[in-house]
Amino acid sequence: MKSFIFLLVSVTFSFEIDDGKVKGSIIYNRTGNSTGWNFLQISLESIENDEDVFAAAGRFEGEESREEIYNAYRNYVYGLQGGRHFLPKSLQRYVHNQYNWLKEQSQTQNTSYWRMVKYLLIQLENMYEGYNYHYGKTEKALSFDQFYFLSNMGDLQDLWPSVGEVQTQGIGNCNSFYKPGIMAHTTFNVYQTMLRIYKSYNFKLKDKDVVNQHLSFTARPGDLESKDDFFVLWDTQMVVTETSFNNYNKENYEYFHYDSVPCWIRVNIASRLAKNPKEWMDIFGLHRSGTHNNQWVVTDYNKVYMGEEAFFIYKVHDLTNTLLNSQGYVASYNVPLDQEIFDSLKYPNTTSYNDDVRAKQFRMYQGNLRTVREIGRLLRYNKVTDDFDICDGAICPRCDLVNENEYPFGGIDGKVISQDMIKVKKVHLISSPSYQEHQMFNWKAFPNIPHYGMTDKWSFPWYELDETNFTIKELYQDY
Numbered sequence: 001m002k003s004f005i006f007l008l009v010s011v012t013f014s015f016e017i018d019d020g021k022v023k024g025s026i027i028y029n030r031t032g033n034s035t036g037w038n039f040l041q042i043s044l045e046s047i048e049n050d051e052d053v054f055a056a057a058g059r060f061e062g063e064e065s066r067e068e069i070y071n072a073y074r075n076y077v078y079g080l081q082g083g084r085h086f087l088p089k090s091l092q093r094y095v096h097n098q099y100n101w102l103k104e105q106s107q108t109q110n111t112s113y114w115r116m117v118k119y120l121l122i123q124l125e126n127m128y129e130g131y132n133y134h135y136g137k138t139e140k141a142l143s144f145d146q147f148y149f150l151s152n153m154g155d156l157q158d159l160w161p162s163v164g165e166v167q168t169q170g171i172g173n174c175n176s177f178y179k180p181g182i183m184a185h186t187t188f189n190v191y192q193t194m195l196r197i198y199k200s201y202n203f204k205l206k207d208k209d210v211v212n213q214h215l216s217f218t219a220r221p222g223d224l225e226s227k228d229d230f231f232v233l234w235d236t237q238m239v240v241t242e243t244s245f246n247n248y249n250k251e252n253y254e255y256f257h258y259d260s261v262p263c264w265i266r267v268n269i270a271s272r273l274a275k276n277p278k279e280w281m282d283i284f285g286l287h288r289s290g291t292h293n294n295q296w297v298v299t300d301y302n303k304v305y306m307g308e309e310a311f312f313i314y315k316v317h318d319l320t321n322t323l324l325n326s327q328g329y330v331a332s333y334n335v336p337l338d339q340e341i342f343d344s345l346k347y348p349n350t351t352s353y354n355d356d357v358r359a360k361q362f363r364m365y366q367g368n369l370r371t372v373r374e375i376g377r378l379l380r381y382n383k384v385t386d387d388f389d390i391c392d393g394a395i396c397p398r399c400d401l402v403n404e405n406e407y408p409f410g411g412i413d414g415k416v417i418s419q420d421m422i423k424v425k426k427v428h429l430i431s432s433p434s435y436q437e438h439q440m441f442n443w444k445a446f447p448n449i450p451h452y453g454m455t456d457k458w459s460f461p462w463y464e465l466d467e468t469n470f471t472i473k474e475l476y477q478d479y
Contacts, residue, residue: 021052027470028064032453036413036431036460038068038197038221041470045204050115051122053203058123062130065197068221069131069150070140071453072195076149078450079192081160085146091159092145095152097258098289102265112209113286116269117261124151124224131222150222155262155291157244162253174229175358175379175395175411176241176297176332178304180324182372183239183297184416186379186396187218187228191408191441195453196228196431197221200467210272212236216467218415218429225264229294230415233271234467237301237422238280240271242294243332245310248346255290255311263292277305281316288314293345295332301419304330310341329366333358357393372428373476376416376462380478382434396434400441408446410434414462414478425467428475432458435478 024044032038042061044053062069077085087095099121106118128147135141149156175186202214214234217226231240247253261269266284274280277298284296284307296307304324306317315338317323319330323337336342337353353359361381369375381395391399396411414430421427433441440459443451462475 021048022046022056024053024056026060026064028061030068032068032195032197033455035463035472036194036196036458037429037463038065039200039465039470039472040065040197041200041202041467043202046206050119050203050205050207053205054119054123055126057201057203058126058128059130059133062127063133064130065221066131066134066140068195068197068453069147070135070142072150072221072223073142073146074452075192075195075450076153079190080153081149081156087145087156087159088163090163091156094159094256094258095145095148098260098262099148101259102261112207112273113269113283115207115209116272117265120224120265120268124148127222127224147222150220151224151264152262153223154225154227154244154264155289158247158253158291158293159256161247162256173246173334174243174332176229176243176295177362177366177375177379178297178299178324178330179328179366179369179375181301181419182375182416183241183299183418184375184379184414185230185241186411186415187230187413188397188411189409191400191410191412191433191443191446192449192451193220194412194431194451194458195220196413197223198429198465200470211275212238212272215271216427218413225267227264228413228415231267231271232417232422232427233274234422234425236275237419238274238277238298239417239422240267240280240296240298241332242296243334245293245295245308245334245336245341245345246347247293247310248348249344252290252311252344257290260289261287262289263294276300277303278316278318281305281307285309285314285316295334295336297330297332301422306330306332306337308336308338308341310336310344313338313341313344315341327363329362331359331362333362335359357388358395361388361395372416372418372421376414376428376430377436377479379416380411380414380430380434380436382411383437390438396436398433398438398441400433400445401438408441408449427465427467428462429465430460430462430478432460432478435459 027041029039200216212233217231218228270284290311399409416428443456463472
């Protein structure tokens with residue numbers, strides 16, 4: 001095994017801002033082309049005003065990761081927005097109106113919820129200022145609207161189709177799997193999004209309503225939430241995951257209203273303020289926007305809750321004594337459990353929560369799996385049979401290998417954390433399209449598809465990240 005101690009490529013420093021109200025350190029490790037991940041740790045303490053913590057965190061992240069942010073923006077624009085650097089006017093009005101409404105509410109309402117909104121907007125705006133400080137007068141300059149694409153990309157996934165610009169993909173988008181004592185997740189996406197960063201925010205705040213001072217999540221540069229759908233809340237020892245829903249009902253887009261809180265903010269608020277999975281679901285459901293509709297699975301290893309949202313509907317299920325007891329695990333794979341939500345999205349009648357192709361595979365393969373390594377391997381599984389395709393229907397798809405319609409889309413990572421691991425602040429990670437049963441992915445097979453800032457060959461192993469000293473240890477290959 002190889003252990004990596006971040007020294008040579010780290011930036012670690014203590015600082016005081018002009019008024020001396022914040023102290024702390026930042027570690028940023030540009031190891032993406034050698035491990036598949038960049039790593040960012042921001043540890044800050046509030047001396048007088050919590051706003052200063054979020055401002056400093058945003059500014060220094062924007063400065064230190066500016067090159068990766070620029071590459072992530074280009075990969076997003078050319079990989080997911082079809083080369084469009086600007087939103088249609090109707091969507092831009094919606095985003096502007098929503099942002100202005102958020103600013104107004106956060107400045108006039110002094111509740112724990114709206115204070116968190118204010119903190120997050122401060123962090124976002126200062127991250128842009130940090131980026132703009134270096135790139136504002138260069139060819140890498142971005143407007144704030146363009147910069148906001150990155151944090152808001154999940155919500156844009158529902159906004160774009162509302163104006164007929166993007167058609168909903170039929171393939172699923174992620175897996176989440178819980179078996180008593182172990183939580184795991186795999187992200188599906190176009191491979192242009194493989195510019196990854198693991199973020200650890202440890203903020204010692206004075207706000208007594210903040211329960212989770214230390215949270216970590218897998219993300220992309222410039223993103224203030226885990227669009228990769230995996231959060232660890234260290235203080236309450238909760239894990240938060242999601243898989244996204246497809247929408248086949250155009251009428252649902254009539255629900256959008258700008259006086260609402262987008263998903264990327266709501267997930268951060270719930271993760272900071274909730275003491276347990278039920279509270280997380282309750283807080284997350286406030287001021288819903290109807291954008292980025294998902295199936296959330298949250299556990300503290302005692303209780304397992306599922307929250308499902310579909311535009312105007314929000315349902316919460318305590319699965320601890322129902323689904324978990326009946327089948328011994330809880331899985332999420334982009335298909336609604338609740339029948340009303342299933343019907344409202346007009347999912348095809350050829351699938352259901354119990355009969356989806358991935359549901360069948362989880363039932364078939366999970367029986368004897370008990371260890372972190374075994375569960376990790378399951379979430380990366382891609383074996384072609386007469387019943388299971390390499391692309392649409394695989395637990396960890398490799399659509400780049402489908403000869404008649406190949407395109408770089410599939411499962412791009414794996415994250416696993418157990419109840420024992422969370423107690424000692426460790427998590428297991430891998431970044432690569434699955435290569436268990438197939439050749440590794442190589443960008444040289446797609447020379448005309450933009451993939452800025454990425455290495456060509458993707459066969460990185462699993463790593464264990466230790467949050468206590470912020471080091472990683474190589475574990476094993478993807479087999």
